[in-house]
Amino acid sequence: MAFINYSSREIQLKIVYYGAALCGKTTNLVTLHKQITHAQKGELVSLATDADRTLFFDFLSLNTKTLPGFTTRFQLYTVPGQAIYNTTRQLVLKGVDGIVFCVDSHWDRMADNVESFANLQENLIENHLSLVQIPYVLQYNKRDIPNAAPINYLEFTFNNRANRVLAFEAVAATGSGVLETLNAAARLLLAKYSKTPNANVTGMSQPNLSVAVPPADSQVSASGKTAA
Amino acid sequence: MSSIGMLTAEDQMAIEQRLADFLAKSEAQWSALVDKGGNLFAQSGNTGSLDLSILSALAAGSFAATHELAKRLGESEFSALYHEGHGQHILMSALTHECLLVTIFGERTNIGLVRFYAQQATGLLNELLQQAQAKEATMAPLVLDGDFLGDKAAIS
Numbered sequence: 001m002a003f004i005n006y007s008s009r010e011i012q013l014k015i016v017y018y019g020a021a022l023c024g025k026t027t028n029l030v031t032l033h034k035q036i037t038h039a040q041k042g043e044l045v046s047l048a049t050d051a052d053r054t055l056f057f058d059f060l061s062l063n064t065k066t067l068p069g070f071t072t073r074f075q076l077y078t079v080p081g082q083a084i085y086n087t088t089r090q091l092v093l094k095g096v097d098g099i100v101f102c103v104d105s106h107w108d109r110m111a112d113n114v115e116s117f118a119n120l121q122e123n124l125i126e127n128h129l130s131l132v133q134i135p136y137v138l139q140y141n142k143r144d145i146p147n148a149a150p151i152n153y154l155e156f157t158f159n160n161r162a163n164r165v166l167a168f169e170a171v172a173a174t175g176s177g178v179l180e181t182l183n184a185a186a187r188l189l190l191a192k193y194s195k196t197p198n199a200n201v202t203g204m205s206q207p208n209l210s211v212a213v214p215p216a217d218s219q220v221s222a223s224g225k226t227a228a
Numbered sequence: 229m230s231s232i233g234m235l236t237a238e239d240q241m242a243i244e245q246r247l248a249d250f251l252a253k254s255e256a257q258w259s260a261l262v263d264k265g266g267n268l269f270a271q272s273g274n275t276g277s278l279d280l281s282i283l284s285a286l287a288a289g290s291f292a293a294t295h296e297l298a299k300r301l302g303e304s305e306f307s308a309l310y311h312e313g314h315g316q317h318i319l320m321s322a323l324t325h326e327c328l329l330v331t332i333f334g335e336r337t338n339i340g341l342v343r344f345y346a347q348q349a350t351g352l353l354n355e356l357l358q359q360a361q362a363k364e365a366t367m368a369p370l371v372l373d374g375d376f377l378g379d380k381a382a383i384s
Contacts, residue, residue, distance in 0.1 A: 001231055001233055001265065002233065003232070003233060003234065003235075003263065003265075003267040003269065004233065004234040004235075004370055005234070005235050005240060005269070006234065006235065006236050006237050006240075007235065007236070007237035007239075007240035007241065008240070011370075012267045012268075014265055014266065014267075036383060036384065037384070038383075038384045039383050039384065042279045042281050042282055043279055043282060045282050045285070045286070047289070056289055056293070057285075057289060059266075059282060059285045059286075061279070061281035061282065061285075062383055064382060064383055066382045066383075067372060068373075072382070073281070074383065075266060075267075075281065075285065077266075077285075087296055088293075091289070091292040091293065091296065092289075094264055094265050094288075094292065095231065095263065095264065095265020095266065095267070095326075096265075179383070179384070182383055183382050183383055186382035186383055187382050190372065190382060193369075193370050193371060193372045194371070194372055194373075
């Protein structure tokens with residue numbers, strides 16, 4: 001849950017990177033830590049095993065001056081993707097404001113991706129939340145691998161709900177699409193406090209909103225951003 | 229009991245005053261009110277160049293893991309958690325409203341004294357949190373100008 005401190009004029013927002021094991025959640029944060037130059041950033045903390053597998057979470061704090069009169073502190077967390085760490089994932093989701101769901105584009109990882117997406121929804125319920133309340137974006141990562149699943153397949157699998165969300169192609173290891181994904185999530189979070197509510201923002205009331213999925217080929221532009 | 233979503237300047241000052249009193253009595257080095265989601269609400273004392281966001285996130289994570297252990301042992305919650313170092317130690321005490329009191333202390337004091345005054349402080353802080361939540365329920369929600377859905381990057 002967002003925390004607003006009127007004394008220090010600060011808004012703290014928690015964004016969690018969720019996804020299957022080895023889909024690139026930690027790589028997203030490592031790349032962001034390198035890419036971000038203007039926002040005041042903290043140290044990247046990784047609670048990982050000796051083999052660099054996330055054990056508890058990775059954490060990166062970013063202070064921005066996006067809002068006049070307020071400092072916005074985005075606190076980025078990853079969850080451990082391995083199936084055995086489900087309790088840990090539930091703990092990391094506590095107080096979440098926004099989610100980036102990372103999808104591994106490799107064909108062989110589709111079952112894991114689907115399982116992780118279902119697991120996310122179950123763990124949100126454990127925290128008395130749901131994807132209807134929490135703004136989220138999708139990131140189709142590892143688009144550079146030769147046997148990547150086509151975007152229309154990924155859109156059909158992960159973005160086929162009544163409220164379609166923003167989705168981005170990315171190659172987290174090279175930095176492509178990483179900052180775009182985070183910015184989309186950040187803007188969605190801020191939009192929840194907007195004077196002029198936008199129907200595309202997940203978590204806001206959207207009566208009778210039903211958006212048909214357009215042909216997949218038209219969804220992804222050169223910048224990797226899809227239409228909402 | 230639900231968590232705290234906002235603090236007014238008045239709440240913040242009252243909490244910081246309680247933390248400062250606690251530090252003065254216990255001779256601890258630093259104390260903070262942190263929520264279980266890892267947000268830092270208020271703090272008092274000095275940690276040098278330590279990144280307080282990281283400290284809060286790790287403290288909340290550590291307490292959450294311990295809480296889960298407690299559940300599995302049939303305890304509703306471990307009310308306090310103590311980590312002993314060589315020169316510095318940390319005590320985390322559960323508060324109401326999904327909050328924690330995190331205290332760092334060194335060799336000037338000892339765990340008995342810190343724990344004793346921490347117990348006093350938790351009672352006083354719980355009252356303040358209760359008042360803050362009651363006030364939050366009556367306050368208008370934060371509304372910002374702009375729709376934030378343009379191409380302008382929030383983070384760069």
